[in-house]
Amino acid sequence: MLDQLAARVNADANLVRRGRHVNTSFLIAIDAADHIVRIEHGRIVSVTPGPFITPNYAFALRASREAWEKLWSPTPIPGYTDIFALVKKKLLRIEGDLHPFMSNLLYFKGVIAAAGQPRKEAA
Amino acid sequence: MSARFEPAIGRYLHLDLLGKPHRLYVEEAGSGIPLLCLHTAGSDGRQYRGLLNDARVTKNYRVIVFDMPWHGKSSPPAGWENEEYRLTSRDYVRMILEVSAALELDKPVVMGCSIGGRIVLHLAHEHPEKFRAIIGLESSPKVDPYYDVSWLHRPDVHGGEVSAGIVSGLVAPTAPDEGRWETLWHYMQSGPGVFKGDLHFYMIDGDISGKLDEIDARRCPLYLLTGEYDYSCTTEGTLEVARRTGAKAVIMKDLGHFPMSENPEKFIGYLLPVLEEIRSGRQASAA
Numbered sequence A: 001m002l003d004q005l006a007a008r009v010n011a012d013a014n015l016v017r018r019g020r021h022v023n024t025s026f027l028i029a030i031d032a033a034d035h036i037v038r039i040e041h042g043r044i045v046s047v048t049p050g051p052f053i054t055p056n057y058a059f060a061l062r063a064s065r066e067a068w069e070k071l072w073s074p075t076p077i078p079g080y081t082d083i084f085a086l087v088k089k090k091l092l093r094i095e096g097d098l099h100p101f102m103s104n105l106l107y108f109k110g111v112i113a114a115a116g117q118p119r120k121e122a123a
Numbered sequence B: 001m002s003a004r005f006e007p008a009i010g011r012y013l014h015l016d017l018l019g020k021p022h023r024l025y026v027e028e029a030g031s032g033i034p035l036l037c038l039h040t041a042g043s044d045g046r047q048y049r050g051l052l053n054d055a056r057v058t059k060n061y062r063v064i065v066f067d068m069p070w071h072g073k074s075s076p077p078a079g080w081e082n083e084e085y086r087l088t089s090r091d092y093v094r095m096i097l098e099v100s101a102a103l104e105l106d107k108p109v110v111m112g113c114s115i116g117g118r119i120v121l122h123l124a125h126e127h128p129e130k131f132r133a134i135i136g137l138e139s140s141p142k143v144d145p146y147y148d149v150s151w152l153h154r155p156d157v158h159g160g161e162v163s164a165g166i167v168s169g170l171v172a173p174t175a176p177d178e179g180r181w182e183t184l185w186h187y188m189q190s191g192p193g194v195f196k197g198d199l200h201f202y203m204i205d206g207d208i209s210g211k212l213d214e215i216d217a218r219r220c221p222l223y224l225l226t227g228e229y230d231y232s233c234t235t236e237g238t239l240e241v242a243r244r245t246g247a248k249a250v251i252m253k254d255l256g257h258f259p260m261s262e263n264p265e266k267f268i269g270y271l272l273p274v275l276e277e278i279r280s281g282r283q284a285s286a287a
Helices: A005-011 A013-018 A065-071 A083-088 A105-114 B045-052 B089-102 B115-126 B159-168 B177-188 B194-205 B209-214 B235-245 B264-280
Strands: A023-030 A033-040 A043-049 A059-063 A092-096 B009-017 B020-029 B033-038 B061-066 B109-113 B133-137 B222-227 B248-252
Touching: A005 A013, A005 A043, A005 A105, A013 A105, A059 A065, A065 A083, A083 A092, A105 B159, B009 B089, B020 B045, B033 B045, B033 B089, B033 B115, B033 B264, B045 B061, B045 B177, B045 B264, B089 B115, B089 B194, B109 B115, B115 B133, B115 B194, B115 B209, B115 B235, B133 B264, B159 B177, B209 B235, B222 B235, B222 B264, B235 B248, B248 B264
Parallel strands: A023 A059, B033 B061, B033 B109, B109 B133, B133 B222, B222 B248
Antiparallel strands: A023 A033, A033 A043, A059 A092, B009 B020, B020 B061
């Protein structure tokens, strides 16, 4: 599900500009499948699939495949259009050091949206 | 494009509010039945510019929008630097009544969105006789916190950026980019801690779920309009309010939590029949 993530984010000059101060690694878990996304100056430099022995990342977004698929649906589904909609439904968990995430929230929402099917999103 | 002025007029109103001198920014346009509009948490009256500029609305309604203290072009009261801003149900109700009285409005229609959509339920509960009709946009009886609101006010996170980031998903994914980003811009311009202070009312103090059965839409016509993409004030919450109060509820397609600013044209299409029903006096309670 994350095959296109780096290419889409790095091709979006506006999104990269929004995240120009972001230098971090974060984890996306789809069911039990972990992926670590490394970001430098707003560009994704690697998406590394697990499993990991000693994963090193600042924060993690964990949800079921079903929840991610609804979030990334090309046709938006009311109640499943944003990561905080999933958090409110307790379908997505955000954990770890949230400071890089919250201080660049519009950027990370744009990154997460880029993993889904193309549609209009707020980033 | 030739230069032009909009019909809305903005002025500063000096009044005593909650026992203190205040300076509030007020915009209005149109004539007829007063329609007092309440903006969302952490934003300001600019959200209603679509209404202020729509002749279909202003030909029969005097649309009045004020920035709450701390918001938009209204000032906080003198001495604000020595207190933490926290909106309460009691103060919010008093503020609306005192502004309405200061403007000498005769039984206005009151319409509010989000926190405004919640406080109008309090008005319907406590003061139904003071209003011709009440319109709640994105109304729900309560919203449990679903993120740590302390992120909204700390010096190492930009308050405007994080506030816009929090609410960005509440705009319908189908909204036009211009409406979406203007809505977010208002959040980006909010003062430090103001959105968080408003959420004290929204998520803690303003829970009205225990009093819903005491609201009777026959005492004052109550209309509820909620966007299908709103996951903060959910459509289920709105329909529960309607079921327990006799309000008329409409779920609006292709709209989210900020209908009047994210997509004014689409929203006004839903609002006009409500305004016409109120004007004609043919209100039918109960959905």
